Amino acid sequence: MREEEFWRWSERSWRDTKRRWHKTSAIAAGVDVGSVSSKAVVLVDGEVYAWSLLRTGHSSPDSAVAALRAALEGADLPQEKIGFVVGTGYGRVNVPFADRTMSEISCHARGANFIFGDAVRTVLDIGGQDCKAIRCDAGGRVKNFVMNDKCAAGTGRGMEVFADILGVSVEEIGKVSLKVEEEPPPVSATCVVFARSEALSLLRKGWSKEKVAAAYCAAMSHRLLSLLKRVGIEREVAVTGGLSKNDGVVRRLENLLGYGVLRVPQDERYDAQIVGALGAALFAHDFLTRRDRNRTT
């Protein structure tokens, strides 16, 4: 057994320590329980106050609780102050404290609109076990989408399998793939299981790790492009989700498209994996303010 776990990625959290919450009642949260990661975003007055990104455990409800707790860790904001919670993602029905659930499609479009602005018309979210291409309008409302959640090819899970056979951390594999001097032909098999055997035989043939990583990243970018084409590409294109952090895949996708895509900056303020939870939190904020307005009138 190998000791190292190449599929492992870092859990993160962030909080705006300067933001005051005591005088407002507009505190809302979104929780996105995915198959691989669980995310929580807390908004104060519609602005990001805190968020967290954790690996999903065996139980969805526990993961949801843990994500919200991690987001508020060290903060003096008690969970009871949160006026409205929207649950989303694969495990959304299992968010015990959610006031409402919404589809992750709507949430991703909304979150991307918040981060990138009204110019975004296509959102590609590459998650751990699925991949969605979403068309939206200037307000971040969903017009159409296509989704692959049946097949591991083109998802984070497929990249994890490759990280493991190459012995390269899943966080590094994109960078490693860009070290090749010449682009190899993409891995020809679509199915991750078959692509794995193909990669093993390429390694046996003497291909370097970098070259095999490049061949797989290239194959994945082709697959993502075909998903985008199915929904119809309209600029600007934003790419979110764990795999959007992979330079090897995104750069190659940009080459295929012929132009750059928008990516969540990897600074401390945001993370590419929290976009769905952020969208959920924005919806929660809407519900909360609407409810409070109705109460006062």
Add this chain to the structure above:
Amino acid sequence: MGVDVGARLLKGVLVEGDTVLVGLSLPCPADIGEAVRVLRERLVKKAGLGSEAAIRGVAAVGVGREAVKDAFYVSVVTALAKGAAFVAPDAGLVLDIGAESACAVRYDAGGRVLDFAMADKCAAGTGVFLETMARALDVKQSELAELALRGSGKVKMSAQCVVFAESEVVGLIHAGVPREEIAAALYKALAGRAGSLLHRVCGGGRIKRVVVAGGLGCDKAFVVALERSLDCEVVAVEEPHMVAALGAALVAQQKGEQCK
């Protein structure tokens, strides 16, 4: 002689006229050329032919068929139709699930292909599926079959992809679902996918009889699962894994006669 070079096994059959002389299978090594030589030697010996010169023609089928030199190459579809028509002329449908592909063929009593469908893009409908799942359950594939036969069939798998199914199996184990039920669910899932492949070629209507060629033809759990899933009869044939090699041998014989 017919040779079937599969992803896992090398199979060979000798025919003479209307009679099958012998069949043999060997594990498929990296050096297929050498393995074919061994196979040929053993077949001749087993059939008591005395000399390899008795073999008039060779036809090869399967993923690695090009490694067989001086052979006539046959597609798996043709070989399955010929082989299945020989062992079960009136069944009309044959399914072959290999290690890395699946194939369904509709044929007539003369072994002509009427329609066919291949699935080789996705591992979920192939032998790799059971192989991987057996590993996830930490059992041998033969044990997986025994477990499945004891399951009630009430549990259903939701994942289609092999990679996702692996995680689902681990999840089911953690949730305390008995291994018998998991195994039965896996066979049911595979039979379901095989059923849709058959439906694509069956020419409409209900499937009544089907030959299951390949290794899964000997797998009782798969046969039962397919019969249940399609409400059909799986025609019992001897040595189902030899059907494609037999078909190739019949083609080789035909070619030999044409040359005369």
